[in-house]
Amino acid sequence: MHTYGSSLRVIRACLKKDLKSSFSEPLFTLVSIILPLNVLLLMSLLVISGGLAPTAVVMQDSGPLAQQFYAAMSQSHSFVLQQATTDQAAALIEQGRVVAVVTIPADFDARIRQQQPVSVGVKINNLNTDFTNDIRRALPLSITSFYAKAFPNMVTITPRERDAYPQDLGYIPYLAVPILVIGLMVGGMVQAGTAAAVEWEHETMKELLLSPASRLAILLGKMLAAFLIGLAGAVVVLAVLIALMGVWPIHWGELIGFTLLILALFTAWGTLLGTWLKRRTPLSTLAIGLCVPLFFLSGPFGPISFFAPIEQIFARLFPVYYAIVVLQHAFHDFTLNTYGIGINTLILAAYTLGGLILATVALRRSTLPH
Amino acid sequence: MLRAFVRAVWTICKKDIRVWLRQPANVAITVLPALALLFIDALSAGAVGLSPVALVTLDHGIKGQQMAQVIHQADLFRVSDATPAQARALYQNLDVVAILTIPANFTRAIEAHQPTHIEVQINNLNADFTNDIRRAVPDAITQLYQQQGGESPIKVTLQEQNLRSQDIQLFQYSAMPLLVLLLVISGLVSSSLSAAGEWETRTIKELLLSPASSGAIITGKVLTGFATTMTLGVLVLGVGDLLGWVQPEGVYWLSVLLILALVALFSAGLGVALGALLQRIQPVSSAAIVIALYLFFLTGGTAVLAFDPMWLQTIATFVPLYYGRHALEMAIFYHSSDQLGRDSAVLAGSALLAVSLGILAMRRGMADSR
Numbered sequence: 001m002h003t004y005g006s007s008l009r010v011i012r013a014c015l016k017k018d019l020k021s022s023f024s025e026p027l028f029t030l031v032s033i034i035l036p037l038n039v040l041l042l043m044s045l046l047v048i049s050g051g052l053a054p055t056a057v058v059m060q061d062s063g064p065l066a067q068q069f070y071a072a073m074s075q076s077h078s079f080v081l082q083q084a085t086t087d088q089a090a091a092l093i094e095q096g097r098v099v100a101v102v103t104i105p106a107d108f109d110a111r112i113r114q115q116q117p118v119s120v121g122v123k124i125n126n127l128n129t130d131f132t133n134d135i136r137r138a139l140p141l142s143i144t145s146f147y148a149k150a151f152p153n154m155v156t157i158t159p160r161e162r163d164a165y166p167q168d169l170g171y172i173p174y175l176a177v178p179i180l181v182i183g184l185m186v187g188g189m190v191q192a193g194t195a196a197a198v199e200w201e202h203e204t205m206k207e208l209l210l211s212p213a214s215r216l217a218i219l220l221g222k223m224l225a226a227f228l229i230g231l232a233g234a235v236v237v238l239a240v241l242i243a244l245m246g247v248w249p250i251h252w253g254e255l256i257g258f259t260l261l262i263l264a265l266f267t268a269w270g271t272l273l274g275t276w277l278k279r280r281t282p283l284s285t286l287a288i289g290l291c292v293p294l295f296f297l298s299g300p301f302g303p304i305s306f307f308a309p310i311e312q313i314f315a316r317l318f319p320v321y322y323a324i325v326v327l328q329h330a331f332h333d334f335t336l337n338t339y340g341i342g343i344n345t346l347i348l349a350a351y352t353l354g355g356l357i358l359a360t361v362a363l364r365r366s367t368l369p370h
Numbered sequence: 371m372l373r374a375f376v377r378a379v380w381t382i383c384k385k386d387i388r389v390w391l392r393q394p395a396n397v398a399i400t401v402l403p404a405l406a407l408l409f410i411d412a413l414s415a416g417a418v419g420l421s422p423v424a425l426v427t428l429d430h431g432i433k434g435q436q437m438a439q440v441i442h443q444a445d446l447f448r449v450s451d452a453t454p455a456q457a458r459a460l461y462q463n464l465d466v467v468a469i470l471t472i473p474a475n476f477t478r479a480i481e482a483h484q485p486t487h488i489e490v491q492i493n494n495l496n497a498d499f500t501n502d503i504r505r506a507v508p509d510a511i512t513q514l515y516q517q518q519g520g521e522s523p524i525k526v527t528l529q530e531q532n533l534r535s536q537d538i539q540l541f542q543y544s545a546m547p548l549l550v551l552l553l554v555i556s557g558l559v560s561s562s563l564s565a566a567g568e569w570e571t572r573t574i575k576e577l578l579l580s581p582a583s584s585g586a587i588i589t590g591k592v593l594t595g596f597a598t599t600m601t602l603g604v605l606v607l608g609v610g611d612l613l614g615w616v617q618p619e620g621v622y623w624l625s626v627l628l629i630l631a632l633v634a635l636f637s638a639g640l641g642v643a644l645g646a647l648l649q650r651i652q653p654v655s656s657a658a659i660v661i662a663l664y665l666f667f668l669t670g671g672t673a674v675l676a677f678d679p680m681w682l683q684t685i686a687t688f689v690p691l692y693y694g695r696h697a698l699e700m701a702i703f704y705h706s707s708d709q710l711g712r713d714s715a716v717l718a719g720s721a722l723l724a725v726s727l728g729i730l731a732m733r734r735g736m737a738d739s740r
Contacts, residue, residue, distance in 0.1 A: 028653065038660065045667040048678060051498055069526075077501045093533060096683070099676045112525060119529045126532040128543035131674050136530070137446070137505035140512035143526050154523040156480060157437075157514065159507040160487035163494040174496040190656070277395070281655040285399045285559060288659045293406035296414075302499050303464040306422055311413050334495045338463050 010213040014221025015228075018195050022229055032191045032229060036183030036237040039291060043179040047172055053135050055079040055100045056089040058121075063109030065150060069120075072146040073102070078138030099125045100135050112150075169332060176247045177331050178300035180237060181262065181323045182291045187233040188266030189273060189287040192226035196274025196359075197283050205366070215363045219271055219356065227267045234259055247331060254330035254341075261348050262323045268355030269319075275362040294320050303336045319351040378582035382590025383597065386564050390598055400559045401602060403659075404552035408615075411544045411672065421502050422448040424457035424466045431477025433514075437488070438472060440514045446506035461491065468492045468503045538703050544672035545615040546698050550633060550691055551666045553603045557637020558644065558658040561595030565645025565728075566654040569735065578736060588642070588732045592725055595638030596631075603630045622701040625710055629697045632717035636690055637662075639724030646731035665691050690720035 022029045057070060074081050079100075084092060089101040103121035105111075111118040122139060126132040147155035199205040208218055238259065241247050249255040270287070277283050297311075298304075298320035304312050315321040322344045328334040329341055337344070390397065425447075427438045442449050447470075452460060457469045471489035473479075479486035490507055494500040515522040568574040577587055607630065610616040618626045641658060648654045668685055669675065669692045675683055686692045697713035700706045 031653070031656070035656075042660070042663055042667060045664075045682070046671055046673070048682060051501070051677070053677065077497070077504055096676045097680070099674070115523075115525055117525045117527060119527050121529050121531065123531045123533060125676060126534050126537045127674050127676070128538045128540050130540045130543075131677065132537055134502075134505065137502075137509045139528055141505045141508040143524060143528075144508040144511055146526070147524060151523070152485065153483065155515070156483060156485045157511050158485070158487055159490045159504075159511070161504070162489065162491045163500075164492065165494050168494050168497050168500055171497050174498075194652070279395075280652050281563065282395045282399050284652070284656045285396075285659050286402070288656060288663070289399065289403035289555065290406060292663065293403060293410055296407065296410045302467075302496050303493075305464045306467055306499065308414065314413065332495070336464070336495075 007214055007217040010217035011221040011224065014213075014218055015224045018222050018225030019228070021195075021198075022225065028194075029229060032187065032194075033233045033236060035190060035288075036180075036187035036233045037240055039183040039186050040176075040179055040237055040240065043182060043292070043295060044172070044176075047175040047179075051134070051171055052080045053078060053100055053131070053138070054098045055081055055102060055135075056084040056092050056098045057081055058086050058089050058101060058103040059083055060086075060106040061104055061108040065109040065112050066104045068150050069104060069108070069142065069146045072149070073139075073142040076138050076141045076145065078134060078141070093123060093125055096125070099127070099131070102139070172245070173247045174328075174332070175300055176241055176245060177327050178295060178298065178320075178324045180241055181298075181320055181327060182295045183237050184230075184234055184259065184262050184323075185266045185294070185320060186287055186291050187237075188226070188230045188263050189270035190284050191230050191233075192223060192267040192270030193274035193277075193283040193287060194270075194280050195222050195226050196271045197278055197280045200275075200278035201280060209363075209366070216356075216360050219275075219359055219363060223264075223267050223271050223356070226270065227264060230263050230267055231260075234263055249331045250333045251330045254326070258323070258326045258330055258345075258348075261345065261352065262327070265319055265323070265348055265352040265355065268352050268359060272355050272359040272362060275359050275366065278366075294318060298324055299336070300324060305337070319348060322347045322351075374581075375583065375586050378580075378586035379590045379593060382577075382582070382587060383594050386591065386594035387598065389564070389567075390560060390594070396560070396563065400556045401552060401606075403555060404548045405606075407551070407672070408545060408548050411541050411548070420446070420448045421467045421499055421506070422450070422465065423503070424452040424460045424469045425449050426452055426454050426457045426469060426471040428454075428474040429472050429476035433477040433480045434472045436517065437476065437510070437514055440517075441470065441510050444506075444510050444513055446509055461493065464493070467499050470507065534704060536703075542615060542703070545610060546702055547666070547670070547672050547695055549603065549606060549610065549616065549630075550694055550698065551662070552606055553599055553630060553633045554637045554665055554691065555659060555662040556602050557595055557599040557634050558641040558662045559655065560598050561591065561638045561641025561728075562645035562648075562654045562658045563641075563651060564594060565591055565642045565732065566649055566651050567645075569646075569649035570651050574736065584733060584736050585729075587736075588729050591642050591732070592635075592638050592728055595641050596635050599634040599638055600631055603634060616702050618702050619705055622705055622707070625701045625707055626698060628714060629694050629701070629717065632714065632721050633691065633694045635721040636717060636724045639721060639726075639728045642728030643724065643731040646728065646735040649735060665689055669695055690717055693717050 059066060059070065073079055092098045093101050101123040105118060108118055124132055124135055144155060144158060148158045199208060274283055297314055298318055299307065299315045304315045304321060325336045325344050326341060328336050425438060425441055427434055441447065450460060450466065460466045461469050469491040473486060473489065476486055488507060490503065492500055492503050512524060515524045568577060607616065644658055645654050648657065668689050670678065675686055693713040693716040697710055700708050
């Protein structure tokens with residue numbers, strides 16, 4: 001029979017033992033602490049382009065209408081423009097430095113004024129349909145915007161936009177939040193999983209299992225140690241995100257609370273994985289290797305309901321999705337699903353509890369040969 | 371002399387392949403990240419670029435109906451026809467990104483040459499979805515005007531010229547770099563673990579005491595990494611070909627196999643160097659997968675490198691995988707051997723350098739162990 005006091009003693013002892021073990025391997029602990037930051041840097045490479053097409057514009061006509069057309073292109077949220085001569089533009093697209101060349105012909109102004117057809121040349125490096133179609137669609141946007149400003153009486157149909165939020169959020173501040181979640185996941189799982197698996201690798205689990213300590217207390221102590229080290233990693237990655245990248249949270253209280261909950265969740269699942277795999281190598285390879293697929297699977301680019309139904313089903317299976325939802329609310333006050341913050345928090349708490357229960361069951365059913 | 375060398379290499383290869391096959395979890399984990407990404411790409415490929423919108427057509431006149439038809443047929447959105455109330459519900463439940471409303475006076479306004487607007491209510495929580503809508507609505511308007519032929523007030527037309535013979539579907543475009551990722555993870559992880567394992571389990575002592583030369587031991591290690599990685603690569607390429615994901619044709623099979631072999635050799639050499647340098651399985655497994663992911667993302671990941679900032683494009687030219695990726699793109703998508711000589715030479719040089727690094731690291735490690 002385990003009393004409350006003895007369980008607390010076991011938790012404290014396991015916590016102290018694991019913290020001491022971590023400090024005896026300072027290099028590995030340091031690597032674990034900077035692992036979430038490493039994930040942030042790695043995944044930032046994914047989103048750094050911002051989705052704008054680097055484009056060269058050959059202005060063969062420098063008249064006011066041609067200039068207005070250029071201005072319409074630059075305001076279309078689609079291009080990073082640079083002016084070039086024909087030869088320079090040809091070289092730029094050949095070298096892969098731009099993905100499109102737009103040529104505004106010499107008689108652009110004259111023809112537009114005389115209401116004669118005028119053909120704007122577009123040379124596209126049509127690498128793949130997604131990026132190429134963005135360019136193809138951005139040019140009609142430039143044309144209608146140009147006409148709407150230059151000849152409001154001729155092209156009478158225009159879009160009138162009403163936005164849900166006062167300003168658009170850039171690509172990077174939006175995606176920094178899912179990347180943070182993935183960083184917390186990798187940091188928590190690797191730290192907790194390693195601490196669990198090492199007991200099996202060194203066969204010290206034998207002593208733990210033979211001791212009168214409760215399995216749950218052992219796990220709680222180990223998880224607490226992993227959680228504290230993971231917390232150091234979370235503080236580092238949050239500091240970089242907020243101070244260096246300038247992604248400022250709107251709800252500080254939510255940010256702190258959800259970060260702690262998410263870290264606890266992945267600490268529990270890391271412990272489960274470590275107890276199940278019993279070896280550190282597959283554990284860390286799996287936790288780091290799956291961070292990119294899980295990032296894409298969990299709806300990082302917008303509300304999951306905007307995606308195909310099959311993607312929605314898969315995303316909802318993983319806690320990463322709910323973690324993204326609550327942290328997007330904490331950082332940007334965004335609502336990404338209709339469950340409400342309370343339900344999302346409860347789901348995350350349930351996953352945490354589920355991880356802890358499964359880890360305890362896995363430990364109870366574990367045996368070690370002599 | 372040569373016979374003894376070959377026999378020693380063969381024996382080490384056989385031993386390492388047996389060890390590799392006895393650890394199916396490790397094999398599975400090395401292929402899992404790339405296969406998971408491939409699976410996710412397949413899931414999302416269908417819906418990319420098409421945002422879900424609710425269309426409210428309040429105008430029953432001819433122009434209103436034409437506009438609605440264009441929006442349906444333009445391949446720009448996933449459209450749900452709705453009443454204003456239904457559209458609001460869809461929008462609030464996050465089932466659609468935007469509500470497009472064709473106003474009741476649309477036809478009348480056009481016929482009277484009066485300005486009219488398509489109302490666009492956007493959930494602008496991230497720039498990616500919002501800009502897709504901003505581009506798509508003017509595209510639809512332009513298509514409506516195009517139906518008027520010579521009567522159209524929009525006189526600017528686009529004369530598109532594509533740099534490449536065909537657009538590549540997004541999924542196919544992503545599948546090819548994922549094949550490279552699989553090779554790099556597999557080569558780096560399996561070779562580094564195999565090398566570090568000899569030190570961690572202290573079997574390096576037996577190897578050094580045996581009559582096998584250090585050259586034979588190192589060659590055997592690199593060859594095992596190369597053989598296992600290449601086998602996995604060819605297997606996945608074969609499956610990809612059967613499923614129509616990546617389909618080289620005719621003589622280009624040879625260039626694809628050559629590039630895969632060079633990437634596999636580069637990864638295996640680098641893996642052996644890493645394993646011999648760190649000599650411990652735990653840090654090696656984490657470092658190997660992180661390095662593989664960095665190499666992958668520095669060359670554009672599954673996206674288009676040309677959209678990335680110039681500094682990243684410059685860094686990419688120093689990563690050997692950049693050349694492997696270019697050669698594979700040329701061979702698989704465009705049935706071309708453009709710059710194959712340059713790409714193969716850089717890859718072969720890098721593979722040679724990586725193998726030399728592996729040899730150096732193994733020699734130094736062996737000298738320390740003697």
